[in-house]
Amino acid sequence: MEPQLKQNNLAIPLAIVIAGALIAAAVYFGNAGAGGASALQPQGAEQFTGDLEQMQPITAGDHIRGNPDAPVKIVEYSDTECPFCKAFHATLQEASEEYRDDVAWVYRHFPLDQLHTKARKEAVALECAAELGGNDAFWKYADRWFELTPSNDQTNIETVLPQIAKEIGLDESKFATCLDSKKFDAHIEDNVQNATATGGNGTPWSIVIAPSGKKYPLSGAQPYESVKQLIDLALKDK
């Protein structure tokens, strides 16, 4: 009987180790992106490759903080209700101040509607700020938003969105009209699709681009020291 008992003792852990290997493989391929699409993804996502090269090129239409011709560019896909985006906004502000002309910070929208129902409307508000007050107004609005609000859909956007617009000197009436329009819906959705196409599966999702064009993916609100090391690494890659 003893050999059979030993066999049973081994069978369960072995089965779990195999299950773990399968999970690890799924995680790996999910992260690597190739073939990472699942039946639960929306139509149109079949071509999801998680390929950083699918990142839409940076254009004058982007919201850029710092020198647009900086050798290193950080493209951030962010959600205004994500607490980690709030923390990471401060991290990138610090990086912008320290590296000045060496780093350009590009902000793109990645509202996670399933978790944060207000985030998409707030993305529209940011676009309205840019339309009414230019690039400076966009960044003033974004800085004030992340400074003022607690994240996780806890903000009364009916009052806070116009309040920030007023604070930074935007025309309140035009801002309200813009906010009610749907003119930026396609642009925001385009950003979301591009975030997932490049492999983003949560926020903040960032891509650091070296002068050589090499792209480094950075997921989550990583500490300033890590961001700094990645920027320094990218600056060496000419």
Added chain:
Amino acid sequence: MRGVLTSLANTRSAVVALTVAATVFAIAVWLPNLRLLFAIWTDASVSLGDKLALPISLLSSIATNFTLLSASYTIAIAVLAGVNAALIVRLIQMRGVFGSGAAVGASGIFTGAIGLGCAACGSLILTSLIGTVGGISILALLPLRGGEFGILGVVLLGVSTYLLAKQITKPFVCEPANIKV
């Protein structure tokens, strides 16, 4: 508790516990950025110093990229996984078997792993497993946004630790495999 302390007093078991705990912790913290780390480690133009410095600095993301809840269960899973591994090694040394506690422990680690990541922002391992949109939709339905998996993992590892410790402290007696009354 006595079984756990006795086992950890053994140098080999203590080394196993520390190694496994450190490894599980590092993997948990690096998981969102394995792609970045792989790119840097395989890039011949990156110096050895940079190859080491980035992963080390990413370890402190436990403070910036985790909620208090997810950081707590991530650390608990790492510590319990280390203790479990040490107990399994001890059990094999003493009795030459894994024991059923090992299976519970392994399932605890894998269940906990599903809950690792940034729950508030949808970047859990769960979303990698079943696709971004599907994963986030499931997270939205859960009160703790996926933290449930981490808590379940801690519970399973706790049960496993108990079962393994019990097996270690069990006296050596002859037990017939099948007694028909």
